[in-house]
Amino acid sequence: MSLSRFNALQTMENRMEPFPVEFAEGQAENIASYFGENVFNDEAMKKHLPEAAYLSVKAAIQSGQKLTREVADEVANGMKKWSEEKGCTHFAHWFQPLTGKTAEKHDSFFTLTHDGRVIEEFTGSALVQQEPDGSSFPSGGMRSTFEARGYTVWDPSSPAFIMEVADGKTLCIPTIFVTYGGEAQDFKLPLLRSQSFLDKAAVPVAQMFDANVNKITATLGWEQEYFVVDDALFNARPDLAMTGRTLLGRPAAKHQQLEDHYFGSIPERVYAFMRDLETESHKLGIPVRTRHNEVAPSQYEVAPVFEEINVAVDHNQLLMDLMERVARRHKLRVLLHEKPFAGINGSGKHNNWSMGTNTGINLLSPGKNPGTNLRFLTFFVNTIASVHKYADILRASIAHAGNDHRLGANEAPPAIISVFIGDAMTKLLDQIAKGKNADGKEVKRALDLISKLPNLELDNTDRNRTSPFAFTGNKFEIRAVGSSQNCAGPMAVMNAMMGLQLVEFKAEVDKLVAKKVNREEAILTVLKSLIRKSKAICFEGNNYSDEWREEAAKRGLNNFATTPEALDVLGSKLAQDFYSKSGVMNKVELEAFHAVQLHGYCTKLSIESKALDEIVHSMVMPAVIRYQTELADNIDAMKEIGMDDAIGYQKDALKRVVKNANAIREGLDKLQKALDKAHESENVRAEADILCHKAKPQMEAIREAVDDLEAIIDDQYWPLVKYRELLFVR
Ligand code: ADP
Ligand code: MG
Numbered sequence: 001m002s003l004s005r006f007n008a009l010q011t012m013e014n015r016m017e018p019f020p021v022e023f024a025e026g027q028a029e030n031i032a033s034y035f036g037e038n039v040f041n042d043e044a045m046k047k048h049l050p051e052a053a054y055l056s057v058k059a060a061i062q063s064g065q066k067l068t069r070e071v072a073d074e075v076a077n078g079m080k081k082w083s084e085e086k087g088c089t090h091f092a093h094w095f096q097p098l099t100g101k102t103a104e105k106h107d108s109f110f111t112l113t114h115d116g117r118v119i120e121e122f123t124g125s126a127l128v129q130q131e132p133d134g135s136s137f138p139s140g141g142m143r144s145t146f147e148a149r150g151y152t153v154w155d156p157s158s159p160a161f162i163m164e165v166a167d168g169k170t171l172c173i174p175t176i177f178v179t180y181g182g183e184a185q186d187f188k189l190p191l192l193r194s195q196s197f198l199d200k201a202a203v204p205v206a207q208m209f210d211a212n213v214n215k216i217t218a219t220l221g222w223e224q225e226y227f228v229v230d231d232a233l234f235n236a237r238p239d240l241a242m243t244g245r246t247l248l249g250r251p252a253a254k255h256q257q258l259e260d261h262y263f264g265s266i267p268e269r270v271y272a273f274m275r276d277l278e279t280e281s282h283k284l285g286i287p288v289r290t291r292h293n294e295v296a297p298s299q300y301e302v303a304p305v306f307e308e309i310n311v312a313v314d315h316n317q318l319l320m321d322l323m324e325r326v327a328r329r330h331k332l333r334v335l336l337h338e339k340p341f342a343g344i345n346g347s348g349k350h351n352n353w354s355m356g357t358n359t360g361i362n363l364l365s366p367g368k369n370p371g372t373n374l375r376f377l378t379f380f381v382n383t384i385a386s387v388h389k390y391a392d393i394l395r396a397s398i399a400h401a402g403n404d405h406r407l408g409a410n411e412a413p414p415a416i417i418s419v420f421i422g423d424a425m426t427k428l429l430d431q432i433a434k435g436k437n438a439d440g441k442e443v444k445r446a447l448d449l450i451s452k453l454p455n456l457e458l459d460n461t462d463r464n465r466t467s468p469f470a471f472t473g474n475k476f477e478i479r480a481v482g483s484s485q486n487c488a489g490p491m492a493v494m495n496a497m498m499g500l501q502l503v504e505f506k507a508e509v510d511k512l513v514a515k516k517v518n519r520e521e522a523i524l525t526v527l528k529s530l531i532r533k534s535k536a537i538c539f540e541g542n543n544y545s546d547e548w549r550e551e552a553a554k555r556g557l558n559n560f561a562t563t564p565e566a567l568d569v570l571g572s573k574l575a576q577d578f579y580s581k582s583g584v585m586n587k588v589e590l591e592a593f594h595a596v597q598l599h600g601y602c603t604k605l606s607i608e609s610k611a612l613d614e615i616v617h618s619m620v621m622p623a624v625i626r627y628q629t630e631l632a633d634n635i636d637a638m639k640e641i642g643m644d645d646a647i648g649y650q651k652d653a654l655k656r657v658v659k660n661a662n663a664i665r666e667g668l669d670k671l672q673k674a675l676d677k678a679h680e681s682e683n684v685r686a687e688a689d690i691l692c693h694k695a696k697p698q699m700e701a702i703r704e705a706v707d708d709l710e711a712i713i714d715d716q717y718w719p720l721v722k723y724r725e726l727l728f729v730r
Contacts, residue, residue, distance in 0.1 A: 005720060008232040008233050015230070034279075035287075036282075038161050049078040064196065070124075072125070076124045077122070079091075083169070086162055088162055088171045091126070092107065092172050092173065094173060094175060095188065096177070097186050098593070101317075104170075107126070109121060109122050128153065131152075140592025152177050153176050176188045177189075190589075192310060194496045198355070198498055201503045202355060206357055208519065212359050219354045220309045220352065220353055221305065224302050224483065226335060228300060228333070230331065231327075231328065231333050233725060233726050237726070239612070242611045244335060246342070248612070250723065251343030266291075266300070269332065285315075286315040286319055286322075297344065299345065306475075309353075309491055316349075338402035338403050347482075349487065352477050353476050353477075354475040354476070364380060376450070378527065381429070384530075384531075384538065385501050389534075394469075395560055398481050399566035402484055403480075414544060414548070414559075417468055418468065419467070420538075426538065428449050432524070435524075443524050464543075466544050496584045509523055537557065598684045609691075616702060620706055623719050631657065664702055666701075670698045674694035674698060710722070
């Protein structure tokens with residue numbers, strides 16, 4: 001009998017020779033010699049654009065100024081020349097639809113003139129706007145399919161780049177994706193809007209401390225976690241191939257309990273993949289810097305140096321795409337799913353977020369000069385206050401089917417949003433909050449307190465790994481983001497939250513100043529009241545504990561364990577005000593976004609249910625029945641020769657097989673009923689509810705029975721690659 005499992009294992013065995021990896025040219029040289037060579041960056045623009053066009057593009061990047069058609073033509077021309085020198089034949093508008101992945105439609109530079117001559121051209125209008133066939137991207141009903149137009153529009157603030165796939169090279173132009181009416185249908189436009197809103201809101205606050213500040217940009221450094229498995233084993237697991245996670249599989253006897261994988265040595269094949277990935281990333285200007293093993297077996301992390309948020313988001317999207325492609329060159333598969341394996345850690349994507357000024361200051365860095373401490377305190381406390389106010393919206397921004405397996409399950413971090421700030425800052429805020437009246441003396445005392453802080457960057461970083469939102473010395477780290485997610489979702493919320501909070505803060509301070517209160521006293525007075533009001537969101541203990549769940553409920557913090565529940569807030573007045581006041585999404589866009597998220601959830605769960613049903617029927621049960629027959633035959637045969645006392649084990653095993661087979665039958669039946677009911681539901685919210693609360697528990701019940709069978713069915717019959725093989729054999 002030829003099982004795909006054993007074929008796959010054999011294929012992998014044959015790979016065990018050192019894997020032939022050809023590194024790109026320049027690998028051995030220093031990174032600086034090829035970093036960004038495939039990016040139409042400042043240097044390339046200077047070289048390939050007329051000076052006036054170059055300056056216009058710079059102004060467009062810095063202050064969002066519109067470009068004229070003439071300039072667009074010149075830029076297109078420069079880009080074309082640059083990319084052709086590097087071997088590009090095609091160009092593509094690259095965008096980030098609400099699927100969470102990236103999309104691109106390639107067009108050739110080649111075209112025919114009206115008299116039939118072949119020319120190569122790339123015009124300003126082709127650079128600025130394209131109309132990909134948008135009908136198959138989710139729009140939440142904003143476009144009905146008969147008028148399925150979606151437009152991609154050039155975003156000059158993120159540089160164009162060259163994507164190399166096999167031998168083909170394509171000039172990729174980062175774009176936003178909108179409807180005919182200009183409504184956002186992607187993650188990028190809301191992010192860009194949130195960025196400019198935060199800029200507008202934060203500049204006046206920063207100017208209270210330094211008149212030279214005229215621009216504030218949010219910064220993001222993501223930490224991407226992922227699993228790596230062998231390509232052949234991946235292909236022999238239809239659940240992995242279809243859903244990105246294992247729907248079945250008994251945890252191996254040895255998993256992460258020894259904690260020997262974390263910071264252990266990286267296996268050679270994976271190491272070769274990482275180096276290759278790094279080279280490809282560096283060519284694209286993605287400043288990846290850190291690589292290491294993660295907690296679970298076969299789990300790793302890659303992280304860059306932080307960048308301006310828009311570019312950081314593009315770079316993460318690009319990296320996820322690169323990872324999958326580069327891995328396949330190494331006959332490996334990268335799993336970006338939040339929970340590919342039961343029983344061991346899942347993957348997240350910590351988003352390190354801060355704000356920087358045009359004067360080069362990190363607004364969340366305490367700094368050494370006592371004079372700047374009030375500025376730090378201002379931005380620090382306002383961040384906490386914004387999370388307190390908008391925790392539910394932040395929670396919604398990280399809600400999706402994959403992340404439900406982390407948040408809300410027994411895993412880091414929990415679904416309850418709270419903020420960790422460390423001992424030193426907790427004490428300091430307490431003392432400030434206790435103060436009576438913020439006169440000059442008290443301001444001085446508060447500033448002195450901050451000056452005496454220990455070095456936060458060294459002292460506080462990563463003390464508490466259980467918190468979903470932690471201050472790590474000079475930035476906040478949002479740890480609840482899912483590994484497969486587009487960071488733009490939660491980052492747009494983060495920027496908008498902070499912007500709204502800063503607008504309110506400034507208004508409060510101004511009110512006091514108008515009453516002739518000294519500026520510093522006014523600031524401290526408002527901060528004090530913010531500290532008191534937002535105390536409930538701060539938590540320093542173990543976020544996994546049951547006590548915290550109870551405590552959080554007492555504090556009025558919400559605990560939305562599942563996606564459909566967590567998304568409900570998007571239908572509320574709070575969310576409508578939040579998105580419209582910040583200008584990040586209008587009402588139509590918000591409704592559409594909510595619908596797309598719910599729909600995506602339902603689709604994922606339906607696919608998982610159907611995949612499970614098929615795998616159990618066509619792979620698991622035939623193996624179970626075969627072994628069951630063998631046991632029954634053996635029992636008969638033993639009895640026939642009078643060996644009744646030798647059938648104890650067989651009978652026990654048979655009973656266990658039968659019990660599980662019955663449970664599977666019942667589970668499949670109930671799962672089917674739930675699916676039928678879900679598909680008849682009157683709206684997508686009701687459908688999501690049934691899938692979440694009726695279908696999912698059945699999937700788990702089926703899994704439990706199958707995983708128990710995996711422990712006793714003849715290993716030679718078992719059709720699915722086992723965890724120990726997927727996770728430990730290299
Ligand atoms: P860890 O969280 O593992 O301790 P680091 O402290 O090195 O790691 O930082 C993690 C990420 O935070 C990196 O991508 C780093 O560039 C980023 N980071 C550092 N400073 C900032 C900042 N001011 N804004 C945004 N991200 C930052
Ligand atoms: Mg971290």
